[in-house]
Amino acid sequence: MKGGWREPGLFHFCTVADEASKRFRQGVALYRGREVVPFGERLHAVPMDAHWRR
Numbered sequence: 001m002k003g004g005w006r007e008p009g010l011f012h013f014c015t016v017a018d019e020a021s022k023r024f025r026q027g028v029a030l031y032r033g034r035e036v037v038p039f040g041e042r043l044h045a046v047p048m049d050a051h052w053r054r
Contacts, residue, residue, distance in 0.1 A: 030047070
């Protein structure tokens with residue numbers, strides 16, 4: 001992935017997105033932060049508790 005947010009734990013996530021190319025639609029990684037953070041094309045880090053927020 002060119003540009004975007006980089007963390008060592010997300011390396012393989014980015015690799016899968018690159019390898020899948022057109023078949024890859026969206027990737028979401030859960031993390032303990034507070035904000036949704038894009039870290040690549042069609043890749044986002046989403047707070048773990050976002051699923052339960054209203």
